[in-house]
Amino acid sequence: MTSPIQAPAILWFRRDLRLCDNPALTQAVMGGRPVIPVFVLDTADAVRPIGAASRWWLEKSLHALARDLARLGSRLILRRGDAARIIPDLAAEVGAGAIHWNRLYDAPAVDRDAQLKTRLRACGVEVDSGNAALLNEPWAVTSGSGGGYQVFGAYWRAARARIGDVGSCPTPRGLRAPDAWPASDRLADWRLHPRAPDSSEGFSVWSPGEAGALAALERFLAGGLDGYGRTRDIPSLEGVSRLSPHLHWGEIGPRQVWRAVQARAHLQPCRDSDADAFLAELGWREFNHHLAYHRPEMATRDVRPTLEGLVWRRDPAAFSAWTRGRTGYPIVDAGMRQLWATGWMHNRVRMIVASFLVKDLLIDWREGEAWFWDTLVDADPANNPASWQWVAGCGADAAPFFRIFNPTLQGERFDPDGAYVRKWVPELRGLPGGLAHTPWRAKDPRLSGDYPDPIVDHGQARARALAAHAAQKRPPPRLHP
DNA sequence: TGAAATGTTGGGGCG
DNA sequence: ACGCCCCAACATTTC
Numbered sequence: 472m473t474s475p476i477q478a479p480a481i482l483w484f485r486r487d488l489r490l491c492d493n494p495a496l497t498q499a500v501m502g503g504r505p506v507i508p509v510f511v512l513d514t515a516d517a518v519r520p521i522g523a524a525s526r527w528w529l530e531k532s533l534h535a536l537a538r539d540l541a542r543l544g545s546r547l548i549l550r551r552g553d554a555a556r557i558i559p560d561l562a563a564e565v566g567a568g569a570i571h572w573n574r575l576y577d578a579p580a581v582d583r584d585a586q587l588k589t590r591l592r593a594c595g596v597e598v599d600s601g602n603a604a605l606l607n608e609p610w611a612v613t614s615g616s617g618g619g620y621q622v623f624g625a626y627w628r629a630a631r632a633r634i635g636d637v638g639s640c641p642t643p644r645g646l647r648a649p650d651a652w653p654a655s656d657r658l659a660d661w662r663l664h665p666r667a668p669d670s671s672e673g674f675s676v677w678s679p680g681e682a683g684a685l686a687a688l689e690r691f692l693a694g695g696l697d698g699y700g701r702t703r704d705i706p707s708l709e710g711v712s713r714l715s716p717h718l719h720w721g722e723i724g725p726r727q728v729w730r731a732v733q734a735r736a737h738l739q740p741c742r743d744s745d746a747d748a749f750l751a752e753l754g755w756r757e758f759n760h761h762l763a764y765h766r767p768e769m770a771t772r773d774v775r776p777t778l779e780g781l782v783w784r785r786d787p788a789a790f791s792a793w794t795r796g797r798t799g800y801p802i803v804d805a806g807m808r809q810l811w812a813t814g815w816m817h818n819r820v821r822m823i824v825a826s827f828l829v830k831d832l833l834i835d836w837r838e839g840e841a842w843f844w845d846t847l848v849d850a851d852p853a854n855n856p857a858s859w860q861w862v863a864g865c866g867a868d869a870a871p872f873f874r875i876f877n878p879t880l881q882g883e884r885f886d887p888d889g890a891y892v893r894k895w896v897p898e899l900r901g902l903p904g905g906l907a908h909t910p911w912r913a914k915d916p917r918l919s920g921d922y923p924d925p926i927v928d929h930g931q932a933r934a935r936a937l938a939a940h941a942a943q944k945r946p947p948p949r950l951h952p
Numbered sequence: 953t954g955a956a957a958t959g960t961t962g963g964g965g966c967g
Numbered sequence: 968a969c970g971c972c973c974c975a976a977c978a979t980t981t982c
Contacts, residue, residue, distance in 0.1 A: 704953085822953070861953095873982045874954050881954090933955080937982060 478568030479649045480504040481561065483511070485580075487573040487603040487721035488536045489681040490543070490642055494601025495571040497640035502569055502597075505649040508540055508547050509561060512661060513554040517579045519770070519852065522845035524814040527671050528679050530663035532720050535680025537658070545646035549656040555583050562596050565653050570596055573603035573721070576760050577852035578767035606634050606725050606757055609764030619765030623868045626761060627754040637726045673812035677716065677848065684717035688731055696732070697741040700748040706806075706817035707890035712749070713815070715849035718756065725753050756854060762867055763853035770856040771837060773865035778872065780943030783835040792926050793828055794842055796896070799925035801908050802882035803827050805895035812895070814848035819885055825862040826876040831932040833939055836863040872940050875933050882908035898922040 482499045488510075490496060499506045510533060514520070521529065537547040550557045562570060570591060575584065588598045602608055612620065612630045620626035665671050678686065691712040702710030717723045729750070736746045763769055773779055792798050796807035806820035816824070828839045840859040844850045860866030864874070886892055889907025893900045898920035899910055906912055910919040 819953085826954095870953075871982090875956095875982085877955060930956095933982095941982090 477650075478504060479507050479565055480569040480571060481558070481565070481567045482506050482508045483558065483570060483572040484508060484536065484547070485510075485572060485575060485721075486719065487724075488532050489603075489684070489722050489724070490539055491681065491685075492639040492642070492724050492727050493573070493603055493721075494640050495573045495599070495603065496643065498599050498601060499569075499571040500643045500646065502571075502599075503647075504568060505647045506545065507561075507565055507567070507649055507653065508545055508646070509558075510536075510547060510549055511554040511557050512549070512551040514551060515553040515555060515579075515583070517583070518554075519579070519844075522847070522850050523665055524674075524846050524848045525850050526663040527665060527674055527814065528677070528716055528720065528848045530658060530661070531677075531679035532722060533658055535682065535722075539681060540646065543643060543646045544648055546648075546652060546655070548653055549658060549661070551656055551661060555587060558587055559590055559594070561653060562591060562594070565649065567596055569599065571599045571601070573601050574608070575604070576609055576764045577770075578763075581764070581767075603721055603724050605760055606630070606637070606729060606753065607761075609761045612761060619761055620758070621867045623755065623758050626758050627751065630754065630757055630761075631750075634729070637729050639726060639730070670811070671814075674814050674848070676813055677815075679716070679720070679722070681722045684714070684722035687712065687714055687717060688723060688728060692731055692735045695739045695741060696736065696745045696749055697739070699741075699745040703748065704819045704885050706820050707886055707888075707894065711818065712752075715851075715854075716815070719849050719851045719854075725756070728753060758867075759851075759853040759857035762857050769860070770840070770852060774857075774860055774867050775865050775869070777869075778863060778865045778940075778943070781939055782943070784833045786832060786834060789832050789926055790828075790834055790838060792923070793824070793832065793834075793839075797923050797926075798827065799911070799923045800827065800878040800882075800929075801889075801892040801896055801899055801910060802886060803878050805886075805892045808895045810843075810846050814846065816847075817891075819881075820891075821858070822862055823876050823878055823881045825859060827878055829859075829863045830872070830875045830936040831878075831927055831929060833932075833936055836860065836865075873937060875936060877929055877933075879908050879929065896922065 480499045480502050482496060487493055487495065533547065533549070540547050550561065558570070575581065591598050607630050612626060612633065614620050614625065677683070691714070699710065702708050714723065714728065718725065732746060732750060762774065766774055793807060796804035796811065798804055802820065803824050806816050806824045809820070810816040825839055828834050829836050836859045840856055843855055847855070857866060861869045864870060864872035882892065889904065892907045899907060899922060901918045902910055902913060910922055911924060913919055
């Protein structure tokens with residue numbers, strides 16, 4: 472009988488906070504070493520600090536992960552600081568023989584991981600990384616010209632064709648513990664939960680953690696996909712999956728979602744177009760990661776130079792009205808209040824509020840992106856900037872700048888009975904049915920309480936945006952980096 | 953994964 | 968019967 476390998480393996484959890492279908496975990500178990508699971512709250516300067524809503528989510532998710540690991544006879548070690556230092560220090564401290572992680576694709580993480588890999592290998596530590604987050608990694612899908620795709624349709628056609636049968640990693644029944652556990656921070660000491668004032672009451676709609684993620688998937692698919700193409704645009708319905716924060720933290724992986732959708736489509740036949748519409752949402756997530764990888768500065772720099780001569784307005788009062796849900800346009804304000812209350816906003820409404828900020832208010836998309844980064848539980852370094860650039864008109868395959876949403880028409884089209892508006896804007900509950908999206912038409916101003924008048928006239932704002940776009944000086948063409 | 957302006961068509965009222 | 972106007976409905980173009 473061979474003696475067991477004693478030098479432990481570090482299992483470094485990052486945004487893969489699950490035990491099912493987790494390649495790094497499976498590899499760690501297969502290696503036969505004792506396993507030390509660790510999560511590092513990275514405070515390095517190069518890493519963008521996570522927002523308040525993400526901190527809320529992370530605390531609950533780590534709590535769930537630690538509990539799930541305990542069931543396997545293991546633990547979760549917590550450390551805080553510059554991960555580029557913490558990880559090698561921990562490896563030395565425990566005499567690690569191997570380290571396993573799943574790959575990330577935003578620029579700071581890619582750089583950090585590349586350096587760590589070299590450094591750890593130089594110290595004799597085996598380094599293994601896997602893919603837990605994507606159906607196709609960014610470099611796996613290449614266009615005819617070799618670089619990254621610029622057009623979603625072409626990308627997704629090529630990406631889908633590569634997916635084929637999606638396998639899964641076995642879930643371990645137990646983890647071998649080390650002889651001694653290294654010290655761990657206490658989760659509560661990280662103070663991830665908002666304090667004084669704690670405005671997270673409304674976040675109780677969420678169940679962070681792997682069990683919550685699997686339940687969310689099951690709940691979504693139980694309703695069947697039939698009609699998804701239409702119902703996903705109605706924000707008053709439970710027509711969307713709400714998987715985004717679970718996917719962001721890797722509490723569930725896209726391969727699991729993909730498989731479940733395929734299986735469900737056989738059980739409960741639905742129109743191909745409905746299943747395809749949902750899978751295409753996974754496709755946009757993949758496309759955004761593809762973009763983030765090929766455009767490391769996407770979070771701050773326009774992917775295409777279509778707006779680089781545009782003069783954005785500085786307007787703190789208008790920006791504040793937008794963040795607080797007091798623009799006077801009910802569908803915009805309902806969305807912004809849903810975001811503040813629950814850490815999430817329906818996708819249709821995200822497009823409307825983003826268009827309003829960038830075009831009606833002519834405020835730089837980066838300001839909106841930063842607000843979403845702080846307030847969304849699904850804030851993601853690939854999806855958030857890519858989506859803002861898409862709406863603004865400077866992203867890949869983006870809506871052209873002149874495609875300006877009319878918040879009243881959007882409200883009437885996608886929230887025809889005003890149910891969504893009334894849920895999130897209580898001042899408007901007393902209005903007669905047809906006026907939910909046009910409270911300024913109410914004869915009796917008392918019906919809409921202290922709800923504000925529109926802060927801009929949409930017709931004038933639209934003309935202003937088009938004029939600003941037409942007036943911009945075109946910068947010289949920029950070469951693709 | 954728009955909206956608004958502009959153009960075209962055709963039915964019906966009317967002198 | 969005919970031409971004319973009005974205008975809704977739809978299509979196309981423009982932003």
